[in-house]
Amino acid sequence: MLNQVYRLVDPRQFEVQTVAEEITNNDIIVRPRFLSVCHADTRYFTGQRPQATLRQKLPMALIHEGVGEVVKDPQDKFKPGTLVAMVPNTPFETDPIIKENYLPSSKFRSSGYDGFMQEYVSLHRDRAIVVPDNFDHQMSAFIEMVSVGVHALTQLEGVMDADRKVIGIWGDGNLGFITATLVKQIFPDSQLMIFGRHQSKLDYFSFADKTYLVDDIPNALKVSQALECTGGRGSESAIAQIIQHIRPMGTAILMGVSEDPVGIDTRSVLAEGLTLRGVSRSGRADFQRAVDILTDSPVTRERLQNLVGFTRKVSTIQDITDFFEGALTNYWGKAVMEWDV
Ligand SMILES: NC(=O)C1=CN([C@@H]2O[C@H](COP(=O)(O)OP(=O)(O)OC[C@H]3O[C@@H](n4cnc5c(N)ncnc54)[C@H](OP(=O)(O)O)[C@@H]3O)[C@@H](O)[C@H]2O)C=CC1
Ligand SMILES: O=C(CO)[C@H](O)[C@H](O)COP(=O)(O)O
Ligand SMILES: [Zn+2]
Structure with missing residues (x-):
């Protein structure tokens, strides 16, 4: 051809x-x-x-x-x-x-x-x-980006400890939004918190339980598990905040792509027994699970149309x-x- x-x-x-x-x-x-x-x-x-x-x-x-x-x-x-x-x-x-x-x-x-x-x-x-x-x-x-979110949450399900109380997402853009809609389907009983840089973007996450600007997070706030969806230089401060606000032995899924290496406070990662899991791209099974979730959930399709x-x-x-x-x-x-x- x-x-x-x-x-x-x-x-x-x-x-x-x-x-x-x-x-x-x-x-x-x-x-x-x-x-x-x-x-x-x-x-x-x-x-x-x-x-x-x-x-x-x-x-x-x-x-x-x-x-x-x-x-x-x-x-x-x-x-x-x-x-x-x-x-x-x-x-x-x-x-x-x-x-x-x-x-x-x-x-x-x-x-x-x-x-x-x-x-x-x-x-x-x-x-x-x-x-x-x-x-x-x-x-x-x-749908490919939805399948990446599905892959990330499938990995989280496999790696994380039993604490599902609060799922925190850092990043108020496309990947953060898609992953947030999926958290509502895959972890329906968890509280969903979004951490972003722009109030006008955070306003779109109306289905989340709580949203925070990253320069205004209460010191005592803790999440059970976290997903980093920022990328670029923003990844460094997002990972630093995740380490600061995640409970001991929690898992952080890292998804944002950075062109240059970013610094990570490994001393705290060790001291708190944290798991950092990198996630990239997706496969056929993730696409199929994404389509199945969208098929079963008109509200997710509607959110993603936005x-x-x-x-x-x-x-x-x-x-x-x-x-x-x-x-x-x-x-x-x-x-x-x-x-x-
Ligand atoms: N792992 C994978 O397979 C995939 C990875 N990606 C990667 O994910 C990243 C995000 O993509 P996408 O959502 O489309 O990008 P967007 O630009 O739509 O979203 C990123 C958002 O995160 C905000 N942000 C930056 N730093 C922080 C921070 N420290 N804390 C909280 N929020 C922050 C940005 O604000 P501001 O604009 O002000 O910086 C922006 O609003 C990119 O690096 C992309 O390449 C995308 C798809 C798949
Ligand atoms: O977006 C992605 C998957 O959806 C990946 O981040 C992307 O494929 C990374 O590729 P590259 O190494 O060419 O930047
Ligand atoms: Zn992509």
Whole structure:
């Protein structure tokens, strides 16, 4: 198949390249419909990654969050027109211990391998998860981020001690919001507290039990378990506050990506017997659990629809560039493009 792939060739510069692709009987062809931007994409778009990383990974099609319509299935199992969420992680082996998203041999789209900004995406058939008809399409575009939140909370369930009284989330942006909606489903009896930098963003977390600005947290406040959803330089102070406010033997799940190493007060981590668990990306099972939670919970779907922040139809390279520039200045919510190239 000859495919048109919309690749970032240099920071802020996209180019369409024609690529010959081999399709096997195990692949399906999907036409992308709604694509959503992750911070990882904006770091490539703006050239915030180290020069050596950019040299190694570009040219590359961006975007690892999206839904599309099945165009062709050589095995006729997916009907043409079926809306599917595309799993960006492609494993090439299985391991009894290491999950597919942590296997070094796996290929992750838009991080060294072409993402979903293509005319057609060829997917191994197990990388497509059917999206129910009653899901909002723009919300469905960021099911990948929902699956990362699901993966994080699944890891927390497996690692944490028996104390579920208070779950604290640091970060008042997209990942914090998505993870917060999931806490309400996965830990319905826990108190949910959000710690953020912007009152206007914290106001969106109306379903949380309590929200705090990070410069106004009561000294005596304690959380049972914590999730860090900040990233960048903000991770350092968020982790420091988590260590200050988590109960002894609590678990902190770290999700925010920082370009430079951040300092951690290990003396307190040791003294309090804390567990720090890093979480990155997700696998098929997390996508399926995400879709199941959304299917069973209309209120979660409604909350996540409120996270659609900036939307536009894109048809040309100029539209794509303008869309990414718009996403950079978008204050609240996910940037979702209707892919019409
Ligand atoms: N592990 C994974 O698989 C994934 C990781 N990520 C990463 O998660 C991070 C967050 O992504 P996203 O939610 O989309 O980003 P957003 O910018 O939407 O949200 C981050 C929010 O956290 C706030 N913040 C910064 N520092 C602190 C702090 N110390 N305490 C509390 N809040 C703080 C930011 O405020 P301000 O803007 O003022 O700094 C911002 O409002 C990024 O690094 C992203 O790359 C995303 C998806 C998956
Ligand atoms: O966003 C993510 C998953 O949804 C990950 O943070 C992202 O894949 C990290 O990739 P990179 O190393 O290219 O920044
Ligand atoms: Zn992402």
